[in-house]
Amino acid sequence: MGAEEVLSGSKVYWTGVNDYTSDLFEGIWPVGEYGVSINSYIIKAEKTVLIDLVKAGGGGSSENLVDQLASIDLEPEEIDYLVLNHLEPDHTGFLSSFRRICPNAEIITSKKGVPLVKAFYGISENVKAVEDGETLDIGDGKQLVFAYIPNVHWPETMVTYETSTKILFSCDAFGSFGALKGGIFDDEILKEDHEFFEAESLRYYANIVGPFSNSVLKAIEKAGGLDIKVIAPSHGLIWRKNPETIINRYVRYANYMNDYAEPKITVIWGTMYGNTEIMMRSVLRGIAKEKVKVDVLKVPETDVSYVLAKAWESAGLVIAMPTYEYKIFPPMKYVLDIFDYKHVWHKKVLRVGSFGWSGGAERHFEQTIKNFKWDCIGPLEYQGAPTEEDLKKGEQLGAELAKEVKQIPPKK
Numbered sequence: 069m070g071a072e073e074v075l076s077g078s079k080v081y082w083t084g085v086n087d088y089t090s091d092l093f094e095g096i097w098p099v100g101e102y103g104v105s106i107n108s109y110i111i112k113a114e115k116t117v118l119i120d121l122v123k124a125g126g127g128g129s130s131e132n133l134v135d136q137l138a139s140i141d142l143e144p145e146e147i148d149y150l151v152l153n154h155l156e157p158d159h160t161g162f163l164s165s166f167r168r169i170c171p172n173a174e175i176i177t178s179k180k181g182v183p184l185v186k187a188f189y190g191i192s193e194n195v196k197a198v199e200d201g202e203t204l205d206i207g208d209g210k211q212l213v214f215a216y217i218p219n220v221h222w223p224e225t226m227v228t229y230e231t232s233t234k235i236l237f238s239c240d241a242f243g244s245f246g247a248l249k250g251g252i253f254d255d256e257i258l259k260e261d262h263e264f265f266e267a268e269s270l271r272y273y274a275n276i277v278g279p280f281s282n283s284v285l286k287a288i289e290k291a292g293g294l295d296i297k298v299i300a301p302s303h304g305l306i307w308r309k310n311p312e313t314i315i316n317r318y319v320r321y322a323n324y325m326n327d328y329a330e331p332k333i334t335v336i337w338g339t340m341y342g343n344t345e346i347m348m349r350s351v352l353r354g355i356a357k358e359k360v361k362v363d364v365l366k367v368p369e370t371d372v373s374y375v376l377a378k379a380w381e382s383a384g385l386v387i388a389m390p391t392y393e394y395k396i397f398p399p400m401k402y403v404l405d406i407f408d409y410k411h412v413w414h415k416k417v418l419r420v421g422s423f424g425w426s427g428g429a430e431r432h433f434e435q436t437i438k439n440f441k442w443d444c445i446g447p448l449e450y451q452g453a454p455t456e457e458d459l460k461k462g463e464q465l466g467a468e469l470a471k472e473v474k475q476i477p478p479k480k
């Protein structure tokens with residue numbers, strides 16, 4: 069795909085690239101199957117501005133960016149300003165090479181961005197720190213306004229707003245996983261593709277931005293003072309028809325950290341020899357009788373990235389796993405540790421599971437979740453295989469959890 073003008077006549081161009089080759093984003097989160105887009109933008113005015121870079125390598129991301137510039141008759145050395153909204157290397161990995169190609173482009177970043185440019189790339193010459201709210205006139209009636217949005221995603225992060233076109237270059241904010249499949253703008257893709265990007269924006273949010281939800285809400289409040297026509301993030305679709313769709317979606321996702329999410333249940337389960345699986349089925353039967361939506365994810369087979377996304381939007385969780393050597397079944401411990409990093413809070417939770425020679429998982433579970441703000445029912449533990457009585461109790465507890473979850477109002 070060549071560069072595309074964001075709005076007709078705006079002289080603002082998407083120059084993003086798709087990366088299908090990085091199996092793990094941040095070295096943790098799988099994106100190989102669906103890819104991820106890394107969006108840069110060019111503004112042509114009296115001065116030429118490149119907003120955000122790409123990673124180094126990454127399936128030819130850096131070479132592709134140079135090709136994208138060529139598709140609008142632009143050589144890298146013609147760029148006057150390089151705005152770095154955020155220093156994470158998915159947007160800056162190409163910086164050392166770019167500086168060699170284009171030594172005269174002034175790097176513009178936040179005050180906290182300047183030491184990161186030095187720390188990651190050893191660059192301190194021709195780097196300008198802008199203040200929160202500072203403006204830069206780039207000629208031809210265009211002005212850039214820089215606004216700090218700390219912790220969305222790193223402390224140095226800012227956004228850039230162009231006043232004549234009313235485009236907000238929002239960096240990680242309002243982004244999603246998933247490569248752009250030909251359609252770049254929200255008005256160009258099918259309903260099915262919107263469903264794909266909705267799922268991938270939830271997964272991106274829960275994986276990357278989730279624990280910074282209070283900062284997301286502050287940033288959105290700050291953006292409320294701007295007249296925004298287009299949201300141009302650094303990952304995923306550009307929103308020029310309905311930017312409020314992605315803004316509202318992010319508000320909803322952020323609020324999931326601070327209150328019960330949607331009235332649905334995610335069942336996360338792992339088993340050693342099937343004795344926890346039998347109980348999990350009884351719990352599911354109880355949930356089904358109350359007609360509550362449920363997702364069932366097995367660990368370690370399901371990557372934690374997907375478990376996290378489903379859990380993030382669910383008010384209810386079932387944690388079904390056995391005791392393993394007096395402790396939590398290790399794949400579930402990894403999931404719970406990720407929940408701790410990502411602030412998967414305010415859930416109604418049922419824990420069930422078997423033990424062999426003695427218990428211990430429950431004590432370890434309680435230690436692990438002590439800061440999670442979870443409202444737990446159960447636990448239901450049993451030695452070896454569950455009895456008929458245990459299974460009946462499991463079904464009752466599943467129904468009890470479902471009844472509580474049903475009381476939670478939907479946010480969608």
Ligand code: FEO
Pocket residue numbers: 154156158159221222240302303
């Ligand atoms: Fe897309 Fe936090 O970098």
